[in-house]
Amino acid sequence: MTNMRLVDVMRRLVVVLVAVAGLALAGCTGNSSLGGGNLQPNGEFSQTGGAPAARGSAAAAANQIFAAKGVNDTSSEDYRIAGLDVIDVSVLGVPDLSRSVQVSSSGNITLPLIHQVKAGGKTTAQLERDIASKLQANYLQSPQVSVFVKEYNSQRITVDGAVQKPGIYPITGKTSLLQAIALAQGLNEVADPSGVIVFRSANGKRMAARFDVRKVRSGQINDPVLQAGDIVMVDESSGRTTLRDVKNFLPLTGLFSLLL
Secondary structure (H helix, E strand, C coil), X not given: CHHHHHHHHHHHHHHHHHHHHHHHHHHHHHHHHHHHEEECCCCCEEECCCHHHHHHHHHHHHXXXXXXXXXXXXXXCCCCCCXXXXXXXXXXXXXXXXXXXXXXXXXXXXXXXXEEEECCCCCHHHHHHHHHHHHHHHCCCCCCEEEEEEECCCCEEEEEECECCCEEEECCCCCEXXXXXXXXXXXXXXEEEEEEEEEEEECCEEEEEEECHHHHHHCCCCCCECCCCCEEEEEECCCCCCHHHHHHHCXXXXXXXXXX
């Protein structure tokens, strides 16, 4: 009798183990298809299907546009001072030598004691070293100089594609998308009003947003403010263009999407 009970217990145990194994297997296979992608170590799903290809095509097209325009990530550390910029120069402990000066069109500034200094084409760190070197040569011992760009009046944007006058335009204050298009004398006869794309590069990342200028003009969506270094590209209403892949990838929301 005892042996029969033992056999019965063993059978039930086998049934339970088989059931548990089946549930575990189902869980593993279920995770691989959840959300249409594979679960990554960071907890996010990498989607399968056409989405990565679309993003890849958009990224490739963006690379081509950025390369053609010679646009790079311009952080404040890499920014090179240019004509019409306004900079603050301060010398620690010597307030009479501290002041705000505007860079001349030829790239020079004038400071007390050392007179004219070349600022154009230099980073703030380079200009700090130059000013400190000139002051130390004849006037001060180990001067500590700080340079800060107060106004980036030399900033520029690029407007290209299906506009009347493509080019690079300086901006001296807040410049909106419609103002940028106006600088280029408006859209031309083959322009696609819903295919206006703004490319932006910041902190090593490249982004883009698509706008319909008809909706901007009618007030249905806000007229976005551009940043220095932005590229405004207007696609053509027909034909195969470099912008086609980017335009197909971007939603018509006016929100920036990461390209790279």
